[in-house]
Amino acid sequence: MRLDRLPVGEALVGFLAVVLIATFLLASRDLPGGSTADAGASASAGASATPAGSTAPGGLEITMTDNKFDNTELTAAAGATVTINIKNSGTAVHNLHVAGANGQFGAQYCTTNGADPCSNPNRLAAGSTATLSFTVPNTPGAKIPYRCDFHPADMNGTITVK
Numbered sequence: 254m255r256l257d258r259l260p261v262g263e264a265l266v267g268f269l270a271v272v273l274i275a276t277f278l279l280a281s282r283d284l285p286g287g288s289t290a291d292a293g294a295s296a297s298a299g300a301s302a303t304p305a306g307s308t309a310p311g312g313l314e315i316t317m318t319d320n321k322f323d324n325t326e327l328t329a330a331a332g333a334t335v336t337i338n339i340k341n342s343g344t345a346v347h348n349l350h351v352a353g354a355n356g357q358f359g360a361q362y363c364t365t366n367g368a369d370p371c372s373n374p375n376r377l378a379a380g381s382t383a384t385l386s387f388t389v390p391n392t393p394g395a396k397i398p399y400r401c402d403f404h405p406a407d408m409n410g411t412i413t414v415k
């Protein structure tokens with residue numbers, strides 16, 4: 254019987270050694286991964302003004318001219334809080350008004366702390382900048398209209414929720 258001659262004790266020690274090494278390797282892999290995730294989370298939480306992760310792919314920047322948005326198709330992640338950076342490069346007054354979660358504009362002219370997301374300030378004089386921060390509805394696939402309240406027929410677009 255060859256089984257009787259197997260060094261069971263040594264095999265057991267060897268097996269435990271392999272388990273210990275594997276555990277150590279897995280643990281050492283988890284440690285840097287965990288700290289990286291923490292750094293990423295705190296970085297994105299701290300940098301709410303410029304969320305690089307959501308700004309870059311969605312291109313949440315709008316430049317206005319008379320009477321045109323340079324960007325009429327934005328995308329944003331469901332449930333995310335996003336900031337659109339806006340610049341009025343035209344000579345007329347413009348604004349940015351995003352429809353509410355129901356897809357409707359609740360007022361003809363939005364106000365900064367009104368029901369609908371609105372540029373802050375809600376009137377951009379020539380050459381000025383504004384931001385619009387809002388929480389994207391948690392409805393992937395939805396298309397949320399936006400417009401300039403002063404020129405809604407010429408200046409409008411949609412935010413696609415993904």
Ligand SMILES: [Cu+2]
Nearest residue numbers: 347401403404
């Ligand atoms: Cu306008």
